[in-house]
Amino acid sequence: MSRNEILEQLKEILITADERGAALLDLVTEDARLQEDLGLSSVNLLYLIIAVEETFGIRFDDVGVNAFPTVGDVVTYIEGKLS
Amino acid sequence: MRWEPAACRAGDMVRIRLGSVYHYGVFAGEDEVIQFGLPPTAENRAKEGEVKVLATDIDTFACGCIVETAQLDRAEQKRRLPPDETVRRARSRIGEAGYNILHNNCEHFVNECVFGESRCTQEEDVRRRWLSRPICDVYLMTIPEGCSDADIYPEKRRQEIMKIKDAAARNAAVCLWQLLEVAAGHSFHTALRGAGLKRRLGGRWVCDSFSFALTFCHGVAAVAVSNAPVDLQLGGSGKTRRLRQPPVAIDVSGAHVAAVKFFWAENGAVTLMGNRFFE
Structure with a gap:
């Protein structure tokens, strides 16, 4: 799965994770910071991680509190897990 | 289990609310609350290196929030470990690392100390x-010529399709069923073979795993899949939304219409179109 495909799947998840829905999509770039730029709450972050586990069939077994500052960091983690 | 801002005794589960999540600890005394990592405030996050099991006083644990104590019901009282054993277990783990936000966090830690069972209700609720979650996805594709019926499941449906006399309609039906297979895999992570497909009296095909509707118009095949009843029309009237490419109008109706996502399928790839393609 390419980096861009992973990003597209993440966008799908973010639509359901956040009540702003599709309006959030314009903000989602690899450089966007999950909390500061996208404004995701702690629960939304938990939702994002769980949704990624379910969607990609991976397990976040080595994740710290500050593991994913940006969307690109999440993509890189998934890419690493899938490869 | 209820949570109340009540007096704490040694071996109690305690928690504070920080924004939309909770931070948990085992109360051993006013000077000793044992927890997996400091409360995740911005300040603590900035200064905390590797997250470890540690003990702090109750004020550091509370960080200005109200401390709630778990009020166990009768069954939970029976199930829990003796309070002194809870405190012993918690103390024995001070210095332990291996924190994981999903699978080994502060709530897992207190549940292991109090019940001997690692679990996190916050994670379970979010999962x-x-x-x-509401799913209502619509898949569209241009109907190619000469679709192969080789992979159509179930065989009964394949035979029905092969009986369609009009070649264009037969080709569209094959394309639709193939698109349904794509939709089942993409939206519900299942193959039609495992989705419990059956034919109702009256001729309509349904399946146990999700609801679906199929239609085609102007050379475009459309499939809607949802975890609530769903219906679909192309080239309809009324509350339709018109795609720029291809030029067809789409009516989707069902309980989860507010969450509709549109996908375009081409050469085996599925692309999310969102609703940005609508005029």
Whole structure:
């Protein structure tokens, strides 16, 4: 799965994770910071991680509190897990 | 289990609310609350290196929030470990690392100390929310010529399709069923073979795993899949939304229409179109 495909799947998840829905999509770039730029709450972050586990069939077994500052960091983690 | 801002005794589960999440600890005394990592405030996050099991006083644990104590019901009282054993277990783990936000966090830690069972209700609630989220996805594709019926499942449906006399309609039906297979895999992570497909009296095909509707118009095949009843029309009237490419109008109706996502399928790839393609 390419980096861009992973990003597209993440966008799908973010639509359901956040009540702003599709309006959030314009903000989602690899450089966007999950909390500061996208404004995701702690629960939304938990939702994002769980949704990624379910969607990609991976397990976040080595994740710290500050593991994913940006969307690109999440993509890189998934890419690493899938490869 | 209820949570109340009540007096704490040694071996109690305690928690504070920080924004939309909770931080948990085992109360051993006013000077000793044992927890997996400091409360995740911005300040603590900035200064905390590797997250470890540690003990702090109750004020550091509370960080200005109200401390709630778990009020166990009768069954939970029976199930829990003796309070002194809870405190012993918690103390024995001070210095332990291996924190994981999903699978080994502060709530897992207190549940292991109090019940001998590692679990996190916050994670379970959020996972349940994800698995029960509204799904209503619409898949579209241009109908190619000469679709192969070789992979159509079930065989009964394949035979029905092969009886369609009009070649264009037969080709569209094959294309639709193939698109349904794509939709089942993409939206519900299942193959039609495992989705419990059956034919109702009256001729309509349904399946146990999700609801679906199929239609085609102007050379475009469309499939809607949802975890609530769904219907679909192309080239309809009324509350339709018109795609720029291809030029067809789409009516989707069902309980989860507010969450509709549109996908375009081409050469085996599925692309999310969102609703940005609508005029």
